[in-house]
Amino acid sequence: MEGLKNRLLAGIADLDINVSDAQSELLISYLNLLQKWNKAYNLTAIRDPAMMVSKHLLDSLSIAPYINAMRYLDVGTGAGLPGIPLAILYPEKHFSLLDSNGKKTRFLIEVRQQLKLENVSVHTERVELFTPESAYDGVLSRAFASLQDMVTGCEKHLLPGGKLYAMKGIFPETELSQVPKHFIVEHSYSLSVPNVDEERHLLVLARR
Numbered sequence: 001m002e003g004l005k006n007r008l009l010a011g012i013a014d015l016d017i018n019v020s021d022a023q024s025e026l027l028i029s030y031l032n033l034l035q036k037w038n039k040a041y042n043l044t045a046i047r048d049p050a051m052m053v054s055k056h057l058l059d060s061l062s063i064a065p066y067i068n069a070m071r072y073l074d075v076g077t078g079a080g081l082p083g084i085p086l087a088i089l090y091p092e093k094h095f096s097l098l099d100s101n102g103k104k105t106r107f108l109i110e111v112r113q114q115l116k117l118e119n120v121s122v123h124t125e126r127v128e129l130f131t132p133e134s135a136y137d138g139v140l141s142r143a144f145a146s147l148q149d150m151v152t153g154c155e156k157h158l159l160p161g162g163k164l165y166a167m168k169g170i171f172p173e174t175e176l177s178q179v180p181k182h183f184i185v186e187h188s189y190s191l192s193v194p195n196v197d198e199e200r201h202l203l204v205l206a207r208r
Helices: 002-015 021-041 049-061 083-089 102-115 147-157
Strands: 071-075 094-099 120-124 136-141 158-168 183-191 200-207
Touching: 002 021, 002 049, 021 049, 021 083, 021 102, 049 083, 071 083, 071 147, 083 094, 083 102, 083 120, 094 102, 102 120, 136 147, 147 158, 147 200
Parallel strands: 071 094, 071 136, 094 120, 136 158
Antiparallel strands: 158 200, 183 200
């Protein structure tokens, strides 16, 4: 376990993110829960803990410098990615984790309780049927189908001036041509995730 923590801390240093000892312990505790529940619930195809650090924790944290909203909806959050790592990093921000898979949201409820993450709420619903009490100034997605589907499914959950934050692998040229005309890509960031060779990008979309 010490090796995983060292891998995490080295990666966080490479990302140039400030994380307290308490936050790094929470990230490792989340990783432990993910490993434990993954055996029965199949939350992620990645089984190797070292790769979980890189492809889940560090990948999620890599967008931290580029998000500046206070209330986020994490759509199709799955095992809580990127929402849980970001909630640990930003206790002052609120993260609503949305997934239609009841097994995954049961895991997320356990994570919230075990780690005492008061800035996290968990919702079991499809995005098109989700009816939150209020809209959000940021919607996150790490595994949503396409930019077009993200705009179509999520724009109703955005406050005026709110942003869609779409995490992608290779730069999605084809998807960009299909984004509804009333949305624009405000920013595109090429992400460098420690120990991950694949291309990673973050696209920030907003209403015109």
